[in-house]
Amino acid sequence: xxxxxxxxxxxxxxxxxxxxxxxxxxxxxxxxxxxxxxxxxxxxxxxxxxxxxxxxxxxxxxxxxxxxxxxxxxxxxxxxxxxxxxxxxxxxxxxxxxxxxxxxxxxxxxxxxxxxxxxxxxxxxxxxxxxxxxxxxxxxxxxxxxxxxxxxxxxxxxxxxxxxxxxxxxxxxxxxxxxxxxxxxxxxxxxxxxxxxxxxxxxxxxxxxxxxxxxx
Numbered sequence: 523x524x525x526x527x528x529x530x531x532x533x534x535x536x537x538x539x540x541x542x543x544x545x546x547x548x549x550x551x552x553x554x555x556x557x558x559x560x561x562x563x564x565x566x567x568x569x570x571x572x573x574x575x576x577x578x579x580x581x582x583x584x585x586x587x588x589x590x591x592x593x594x595x596x597x598x599x600x601x602x603x604x605x606x607x608x609x610x611x612x613x614x615x616x617x618x619x620x621x622x623x624x625x626x627x628x629x630x631x632x633x634x635x636x637x638x639x640x641x642x643x644x645x646x647x648x649x650x651x652x653x654x655x656x657x658x659x660x661x662x663x664x665x666x667x668x669x670x671x672x673x674x675x676x677x678x679x680x681x682x683x684x685x686x687x688x689x690x691x692x693x694x695x696x697x698x699x700x701x702x703x704x705x706x707x708x709x710x711x712x713x714x715x716x717x718x719x720x721x722x723x724x725x726x727x728x729x730x731x732x733x734x735x736x737x738x
Contacts, residue, residue: 527701528552530666533709541709545674549665549702553593556699568596570723571697575600575661578695578719578726582658584610586624589633589641594663595697601627612657614680615648616640622651622684654687662717664696668706671716671731685715693718693734700724 533541579585590597604611611627625644633642662681666674673696675681696717703720718732728735
């Protein structure tokens, strides 16, 4: 991995949708060039992400997470470690159109690609979207997060529709590479949900935009 951080283009003169797409293009390209995972095993960055995520989630009995694919910050060791600790892990199940569901993680052998282009999903019966209210903490993906908690996702809006269903007082953690925590502000729209904290290979910490920041 090189030491060159991602450099985001100036997008203030673009409308919000165009600005988001411009940033997504740059961030995806940067991930592909810099964060190539090993074919066999996990690298030190993955190990550090896992350890910091476990620290962040300490005490949670039920969490939501996601199965990393491609050049995303890896979550697979985290899923296994959480299961070994007896933590219930809920993973996204992507139904037709805008449907939102969850599946319970029962180990890596239970994960399978249910449809082309989708991340692997757990077997078993799908749980309704409202099952997110069982979670004591949420770990979600992001392409970038700024210091105010604004998150740039992949553009599907799945989490922006899901996050309002969580219980009050539940923290949302975005997992990103170190240089994807940016000064900002990232472009946002009224439906965009913010996050409370980030997990990187260097540390995990609450963001100044979080209601929890003063109480850590």
